[in-house]
Amino acid sequence: MTTLKINQLTKRFGRHTILENLSFQLEPQHIYGLLGRNGAGKSTLLNIINNRNFQTDGEITLAGDSINNTPTALQRMYLMSEANMYPKRTRVSDMFKMAATGYRDFDLALAHRLTSEFEVDERAQLNNLSTGLTTIAKLITALCVDVDFVFLDEPTLGLDANHRELFYRELLKTYEDRPRTFILSTHLISEVQPLIDHVFILHHQHLIKDEAVDELLANAWAISGPAALVDQYCAGLTILDQQTISNIKTVYVVQPLDEQRIIPDQVKIEHIDLQRAFMVLTNGKEN
Amino acid sequence: MHFEFDQSAPIYQQLADQLEEMIFTGLFAEGEQVPSTTQLSQELHINPATVLKGMNILVDQQLLEKRRGLGMFVTPQAKEKIMEKRKEGFYRNYIESLIQEATKLGITEDHLLTLIQRGYQHDHTED
Amino acid sequence: MRLPMVYRKSMLTYFARLAIVFLTVLALFIISSVFGLLTGASLRESFSGFGDDFLNTFIPLAYIWFGFYYLWVPYREFKLGMQNGQTRHQIWLSQILGIITTTIFNFLLWLAAGGWHYQTITPYFGTFLILIDVVSLAYAVGSGFALLSRKWKIIVGIATPTVILIVLVQIVRLLINFWHPSAATLQALSSLVDWSGSWVLCGLLWLAIMIGLSYLFTMRQQLRRD
Numbered sequence: 001m002t003t004l005k006i007n008q009l010t011k012r013f014g015r016h017t018i019l020e021n022l023s024f025q026l027e028p029q030h031i032y033g034l035l036g037r038n039g040a041g042k043s044t045l046l047n048i049i050n051n052r053n054f055q056t057d058g059e060i061t062l063a064g065d066s067i068n069n070t071p072t073a074l075q076r077m078y079l080m081s082e083a084n085m086y087p088k089r090t091r092v093s094d095m096f097k098m099a100a101t102g103y104r105d106f107d108l109a110l111a112h113r114l115t116s117e118f119e120v121d122e123r124a125q126l127n128n129l130s131t132g133l134t135t136i137a138k139l140i141t142a143l144c145v146d147v148d149f150v151f152l153d154e155p156t157l158g159l160d161a162n163h164r165e166l167f168y169r170e171l172l173k174t175y176e177d178r179p180r181t182f183i184l185s186t187h188l189i190s191e192v193q194p195l196i197d198h199v200f201i202l203h204h205q206h207l208i209k210d211e212a213v214d215e216l217l218a219n220a221w222a223i224s225g226p227a228a229l230v231d232q233y234c235a236g237l238t239i240l241d242q243q244t245i246s247n248i249k250t251v252y253v254v255q256p257l258d259e260q261r262i263i264p265d266q267v268k269i270e271h272i273d274l275q276r277a278f279m280v281l282t283n284g285k286e287n
Numbered sequence: 288m289h290f291e292f293d294q295s296a297p298i299y300q301q302l303a304d305q306l307e308e309m310i311f312t313g314l315f316a317e318g319e320q321v322p323s324t325t326q327l328s329q330e331l332h333i334n335p336a337t338v339l340k341g342m343n344i345l346v347d348q349q350l351l352e353k354r355r356g357l358g359m360f361v362t363p364q365a366k367e368k369i370m371e372k373r374k375e376g377f378y379r380n381y382i383e384s385l386i387q388e389a390t391k392l393g394i395t396e397d398h399l400l401t402l403i404q405r406g407y408q409h410d411h412t413e414d
Numbered sequence: 415m416r417l418p419m420v421y422r423k424s425m426l427t428y429f430a431r432l433a434i435v436f437l438t439v440l441a442l443f444i445i446s447s448v449f450g451l452l453t454g455a456s457l458r459e460s461f462s463g464f465g466d467d468f469l470n471t472f473i474p475l476a477y478i479w480f481g482f483y484y485l486w487v488p489y490r491e492f493k494l495g496m497q498n499g500q501t502r503h504q505i506w507l508s509q510i511l512g513i514i515t516t517t518i519f520n521f522l523l524w525l526a527a528g529g530w531h532y533q534t535i536t537p538y539f540g541t542f543l544i545l546i547d548v549v550s551l552a553y554a555v556g557s558g559f560a561l562l563s564r565k566w567k568i569i570v571g572i573a574t575p576t577v578i579l580i581v582l583v584q585i586v587r588l589l590i591n592f593w594h595p596s597a598a599t600l601q602a603l604s605s606l607v608d609w610s611g612s613w614v615l616c617g618l619l620w621l622a623i624m625i626g627l628s629y630l631f632t633m634r635q636q637l638r639r640d
Contacts, residue, residue, distance in 0.1 A: 031334055047637055050496075051496070051501070052496050052636065052637040053636045053637055054636055069501045069502055069503050069633075070501065071499075071500075071501050071503075071504060074499045074500065074501055075499045077499070078499065079497075083637060085493040085494065085496065085497035086493070086494065086497070087490060087494075098419060098423060098494060098497075098498050099498055101416065101417075101419040101422055101423075101498070102419035102495070102497075102498025102499045102500055103498065103499045147499070165332070168332040169329050169330075169332060172328050172329050172332065172333075172334075172335065173329055175335070176325050176328065176329070176335055194292070194298055194331070194332055194333040194334065194337065195332060195333070195334055196334065197334045197336050197337065214297050214299070214337075217294075217297065218297065270294070270295075271294045271295060271296070272294060273294045
C-alpha cells in the first residue's frame with residue numbers, strides 16, 4: 001500500500017478560486033475526516049482527487065505517478081458521492097455488478113449481508129429508493145469494493161440514527177477485516193469524532209488544519225470565568241471565538257497553553273470537542 | 288456499569304480509566320479476558336487505533352497482558368497495583384480538594400477532623 | 415479475459431433495448447396476423463407478413479437506434495466508468511470497441527436483409543464504411559455535446575449547423591461566381607468522383623477525423639455540475 005499525495009493543488013472556476021495551494025497526503029490505514037463548511041470545496045476536492053474533475057494547478061500522485069488517466073491508480077480508489085453517477089433505472093444489484101467488473105474484486109458475500117442488515121432490496125431501482133436508501137446502496141458498494149482508498153462524501157445523507165449507528169459499526173468492521181484508508185467528508189462531526197484519527201479542515205480555499213484528532217483536541221480549550229480575569233489570563237492568546245453572559249466570559253482558543261502561566265482561581269479551563277473546535281476555527285468571515 | 292465518554296480527556300485516556308475502574312471493581316476479575324480491541328472498537332464506534340492506545344496504557348501499567356493468539360487478560364496482581372496507584376493519588380485527588388472546599392466554606396481544621404470521624408461512624412446528620 | 419467494464423455495460427444496454435424493439439415489432443406482427451386469422455383469412459395469408467415484411471420493419475428501426483445510440487450514451491457511460499475505476503482512455507477505448515461491434519452487427523443485418531448477393535467486394539466494403547462513418551460521427555457529436563451544459567448544448571446545437579450551412583452556401587456562391595475551370599480540369603475532377611477509391615479515401619479520412627475528435631473530447635470530459 002502506498003501514499004496518495006496532493007501537491008500544491010489549486011482549483012478555479014473562472015475568476016472564482018475554490019481551492020488554493022493545498023498540499024497534504026493520505027497514508028495507508030487511517031480513517032480521515034475531511035471537514036469544511038457548506039461550499040468550502042470538499043466535494044470539488046474529492047472529485048479532483050478521483051480524476052472526475054481537473055485541477056487548475058498542482059498534481060495528485062499515487063506511488064509517484066500522476067493519477068490522471070492511470071488505470072493502476074484509479075483502480076486503487078473509490079469515491080462515493082452525492083452526485084448521481086448512475087442512470088435512474090439502475091438496480092442495486094447492477095451497482096454491485098458494475099463495481100465487480102470495473103474493479104479488481106468485489107466482496108459480494110459482504111454486500112448481500114449488508115443489504116439484508118440495512119433492509120435494502122437488491123432488485124430495487126435507484127429512482128424508487130428514498131434518499132437514505134440510495135445513500136445506503138452507494139455505501140454498501142463502497143465498503144465491498146477492493147480498493148486502498150475509500151472516499152465517502154456525505155456518507156450519512158438521509159440516514160436515520162439507527163442506520164448511522166449500523167454504518168459506523170460496519171465501517172469499523174470492514175476496516176479491521178481489511179485495513180485500508182477511509183476519508184469521511186461529513187457535517188456530523190460529533191458522530192464521527194471517535195471514528196477518525198486524523199482531520200483535515202478546509203476553510204476559505206485553504207487547508208487550515210491537517211492534524212491527528214488527539215493532538216488537535218489536546219490544544220483546544222474553553223476558558224471561562226469572570227470577564228476581567230479571563231481577559232487577563234488570555235492576554236497574548238489568539239482568541240477564535242468568545243461569548244459573554246453578564247460578567248461571565250468564555251473564550252475559545254486552539255493553541256498550546258503556557259503551563260507556567262498562573263490560572264486565576266475563578267477561571268476554569270476545559271477541553272472542547274471536535275465539533276466546537278471546528279466551529280471556532282471556521283466561524284470567521286473572509287478577510 | 289458501561290463505557291461513556293465526554294470531552295474531559297482524550298478518548299483513549301477515558302477508555303483506559305474506565306477499563307481500570309472495571310478491573311478495580313471486579314467486573315473483570317484477575318486472570319480473566321477483557322473485550323478485544325475489535326469488539327470495543329465496533330461496539331463503541333471508536334477507531335481501533337484509539338482503543339489500542341487506551342489498552343496499551345494498561346499494558347504498560349501491567350494491569351493487562353497480551354496472550355498471543357488469545358487476546359488481552361487482566362494480570363494476576365492487577366487489583367493490587369491499582370490500589371497502590373490510587374493510594375498515591377489519594378492525597379492529591381481527594382485530600383487537597385477536600386481542604387480547598389472546606390476552606391471556602393470556612394470550616395476549620397478541627398471541625399473537618401470531627402466531620403471525618405463522624406463520617407466513619409456512619410452519622411450523616413448535618414450540624 | 416475480462417471485458418472492459420464500460421464496453422460490457424454499453425453493449426448490454428444497446429442490445430437489451432434493441433431486443434425490446436425486436437420483441438415489440440414481433441408482437442405487433444403476431445397480433446396483426448392473429449387478427450387476420452380471426453377475420454377469416456387462411457393461415458398462409460395471415461402469416462405472409464412474416465419474413466421480408468418483418469425484417470423491413472425491424473431493420474430500419476435498428477438502424478435508427480444504431481445512429482442515435484452514440485449521441486446519447488457518452489456522458490452516461492463516462493459517469494459509470496468514472497464511478498467504477500475506469501480511466502478516460504479505457505472509457506474511450508470501450509466506446510470504440512462498441513462502435514466496431516455495433517457496426518459489424520448492423521452490417522450483418524444489412525446482409526440478412528438481402529445485401530449478400532453482390533459479386534464484388536466493393537459494395538460490402540462501401541456499406542461497412544458508410545455504417546462506421548455514420549456511427550463515428552454520432553459518437554464524435556455525442557462526446558462533444560457531453561462536455562456542454564444544457565444551455566451550451568442548445569447554443570452549440572443551433573449555431574454549429576447554421577454556421578456550416580452559411581459557410582457551404584458562401585463557398586458554392588464563390589465557386590459559381592469566380593471559378594471557371596477548364597474542360598480538362600472538369601474532366602479530371604469527374605474522373606476523380608467516378609473513381610471509387612476517392613470515396614473510400616474520403617470515408618477513411620472522415621473516420622479518422624471523427625475518432626480523433628471523440629478522443630479529444632473524451633480526454634477533456636469532466637463531471638458536470640448541472
